[in-house]
Amino acid sequence: MRNISDIIEEYLKATIKNSGNDPLEIKRSEIAKKFQCVPSQINYVIQTRFTLEKGYQVESKRGGGGYIRIIKVSPHDHLDLLDQMIKITGKNIDQNTAENIILRLYEExxxxxxxxxxMLSVMDRTLYNAEVTHRDEVRSNILRAMLQTLKYKELS
Structure with missing residues (x-):
């Protein structure tokens, strides 16, 4: 059985797709009302399922006329995508974010x-017997090395 977060995510993705990948502007309270949930549930879905590593850019404006704008980001080519993912990786990366990056590479x-x-097999936290910060740093180094290798493979 799917949970409410899955249903909201599916609805928002379908709405973006139906709009021809144009930016989607929503009012958090209206979506919450539609799904009979609290507005913070909408925030949770957007913050966890519409991230840059998953291919989305989110903008928001607070206040009475406020909105949340979700934009599907499409790279120009695979090299551009690899560069974006290297930038996102940074010096430290948690397992979930690393897995999202890899899944996006596959989807694209x-x-x-x-x-x-x-790539996913070497991102698992159980492989690194270290403190969290060191583990995230090692994971980042490994992921960046793989992304750089893929980037140069593309140039051949």
Whole structure:
């Protein structure tokens, strides 16, 4: 059984797709009313499921005439996408964000399913017997190395 967050995510993604990937402007309170949930539930869905590493840019304006704008970001090509993901990776990265980056690469056909599975296999926190900050730093170094390798593979 799906939970309310899954249903809201599905609705928002379908709405974006139906709009021809034009920016989607929503009022948090209206969406909450539609799904009979609290507005903070809408915030949660947007903050966790519409992130840059998943291919979305979110803008918001607070106040009476406020809105949340969700934009589907499409890279120009695979090299551009790899550069974006390297930038997002930074010096530290948690497992969830790393996995989201890899899944986005797969969804954009920048890596094969096999490559994605190999990359995912080395992102698992149980492989790093270290403090969280050090573990996230090691994970980031490994992910950036893989992304750089993919980038140069594209140039060949």
């Amino acid at each position: 056909n920048a890596v094969t399913k096999r490559e994605a599975n190999l």
